[in-house]
Amino acid sequence: MRISFTVNGNPVVVEAEPLARLLDVLRIDLGLHGVKEGCGEGECGACAVLLNGRIVNSCVTPVAAAADGEILTIEGFCETDRYAVIEQAFSDSGGVQCGFCTPGFVMATEALLRENSKPSEDEIRRGLSGNLCRCTGYNMIVQAVQAASETLNGQ
Ligand code: FES
Ligand code: FES
DSSP states (O other): OEEEEEETTEEEEEEOOTTSBHHHIIIIISOOTTSOOSSSSSSSOTTEEEETTEEEEGGGSBGGGGTTOEEEOHHHHTTSHHHHHHHHHHHHHTOOSSOSSHHHHHHHHHHHHHHOSSOOHHHHHHHTTTOOOSSSTTHHHHHHHHHHHHHHTTO
16 A cells, blocks of 8 residues: 655655554665664553654554654754754763663653653653663753753753
8 A cells, every 4th residue: 555654854655564563664765774673562662753743653653643644753854943952862871871761762852852841750760761871870861951941841
């Protein structure tokens, strides 16, 4: 089946089974390797992308769910000023170690800060609860999100 959507602002048409994983279409068909596969079961957030502005785990999202929608992956987001702020905050806070989880955390951070520009620590922990990191122990990531929020709010 032919499925049309927009990825990082570019219209695309893919030929895929409707239940094919959005993750595979993004990585294999479209070459977007910043979208990572960790658990493959919807538990770790490594494959997170924004679909119509909402965070989704692309490993458990059928490509048909993206039909006529807008997808933002780390490859598109990294062209933006907001990415630069979030990336700098992660780097300054030590929130990036092996880096495998980072694209998913950055996308989840963007989704969170779009909805709630000044989240409390609890709200950050809840907002990022769908993302797992084996390296950082999370506190540095929470600090990164707090710092990014402050910068984006001009504090
Ligand atoms: S790879 Fe998709 S949630 Fe882990
Ligand atoms: S930095 Fe290694 S899994 Fe998060």
